[in-house]
Amino acid sequence: MRYITPRKAAVGHGASHTGTQHHWWMTVSATVLAVLTPSFLMVIGTALQIPERREILGYFSQPYPALVVGIFMTLGMLHFIKGTRLMIDDYLDHTARKLALIAAAAFGWMVIAVTLFALARVMLATAQI
Numbered sequence: 001m002r003y004i005t006p007r008k009a010a011v012g013h014g015a016s017h018t019g020t021q022h023h024w025w026m027t028v029s030a031t032v033l034a035v036l037t038p039s040f041l042m043v044i045g046t047a048l049q050i051p052e053r054r055e056i057l058g059y060f061s062q063p064y065p066a067l068v069v070g071i072f073m074t075l076g077m078l079h080f081i082k083g084t085r086l087m088i089d090d091y092l093d094h095t096a097r098k099l100a101l102i103a104a105a106a107f108g109w110m111v112i113a114v115t116l117f118a119l120a121r122v123m124l125a126t127a128q129i
Contacts (some may be wrong), residue, residue, distance in 0.1 A: 022082065029079040033072070040072040061126035066119050073115040079107040 035047055043065045085102040086123045092100050 023085070026079065026082060029075055029082075033076060033079060036068070036072050036075070039068050043068045057122055057126050060119065060122045066123065070116060070119050074112050077108040077112045081105055084108075 012020070047059055049054055050059055060069070081104060085101060088097055088100045088104065
């Protein structure tokens with residue numbers, strides 16, 4: 001008698017053989033983003049209330065706001081890249097599909113790079129002050 005769970009039976013089936021892994025990644029990342037979103041909104045809301053540039057730089061040079069923004073933006077963009085890939089695969093064909101996949105991935109990685117660069121620059125700017 002074999003004891004196979006429904007998940008184990010589904011692994012490796014489908015056209016790409018990674019549908020179950022993709023589903024779990026999207027589920028876990030969506031859950032983490034749902035938990036992290038209130039913290040992100042509080043960090044950004046607090047930053048919007050700060051009147052001077054120097055104080056904003058000081059605020060984002062603290063570990064908690066910087067980590068919340070960095071993790072939220074990185075995980076959010078990785079979730080975006082995988083989600084748009086699924087939609088693009090469903091609705092576009094041939095050259096349009098390839099161009100849309102490249103554009104979505106490039107946009108997501110560019111946002112991640114700009115966010116992390118900006119946070120690193122804030123950290124370095126406040127270290128010199």
